[in-house]
Amino acid sequence: MGRKTECSKDGLNKGAWTPVEDKMLLDYLKIRGEGKWSNIVRETGLKRCGKSCRLRWMNYLRPDIKRGNFSGDEEDLIIRMHKLLGNRWSLIAGRLPGRTDNEIKNYWHTTIAKKARGKPKVDRKQIEPGSPSGAASSLKNQSSIESQCTTGVVAATTTSQENSAQDHQLSVAMPQFTTSNLQYGAASNFKNQITIESQCTTEVAAAASTLQSTDSNLQYDMPKTYEFESSSKGLASGGEDNSSDIMMYNDYMDEFSKILASDFTEFSGIHDIFSNDHHSNNTDAVNGDHHGVSSDGCKSRETGEFPEKLLESDNWSGNKCVLADQDFDFMSLLSFLDSTDDEWTGDAFGTKGL
DNA sequence: AAAATGATCAACCGCCCTTAG
């Protein structure tokens, strides 16, 4: 069933790449550059499918890849970005210069998620005492992901089996939720989802994205129709017409999705939030001032602390721009995330009080 | 010293989205 993928064709190598294969790929990319991955097989005789070539390049061969342990700052950043974005590894990687989505994903699963479950990493590479990623940092991270939110509401699933699967997912992806404080409701509770205490809205949004990631029927920019309602894996129908609630929820997720995918400064709501006095430190950075755009699509980086850098890139999902900026200020990013934790609320999207 | 267990990470799989024809 289904069409045969390029990588499932006979005669292609699988498994670990050899130095010879690496060289063939690098030689090709040196001449032709990235893209047109499927041409590589035809033009070089390399017995790898295009996807495999791309992966090898993106995750291993690129010269700008940073190797070695994640610093405490990077770890903090991952945790906070994950809190906002869920398992959107490529988006998170886009904010970590030199790190790949695969690397971050692995790191999350092997280290951070375990910490969140109270099982600290045993670092085989042995981090030097006093380094930012040492014990103190771990403790800080542990506390940073503790729940500040007493009530979380996530969309419902239909069966207890599915609930349990998602319990697991949420316990990993959303450390601030525990099974006991999740309220599983039916789809008819969408209204309740939206009227959740504003301080928890970030978590709700992220939880929604997490749910999406486990269910191909749920789109991040929530579907215009109830795709999930008719899905065997999707959310249960409440049995009554809640279309207005759903529409509001759709609007909310739509806006959230747009913001994640785009230049933040396009969103006046976000702009307004950051213009508040208590965020005056960041006001300049998010005042909607667009910078020059270079020919490669990367905007200029003469100035700046994190918030501006976060906002200035119009390419959230790609590493192209961010990787060029090796002086990325993690502390600024972390403080930004701190300062805005409470601000990623319905307010920004005009949903408060729905 | 050897076996068992755990941790790490490169690579694969399969799905979805985009785009070219």
Next chain:
DNA sequence: TCTAAGGGCGGTTGATCATTT
């Protein structure tokens, strides 16, 4: 407008190495 192919992404697997018993 439709369809097939390519590209991108998140989830998962399995080989390898380190640590523990």
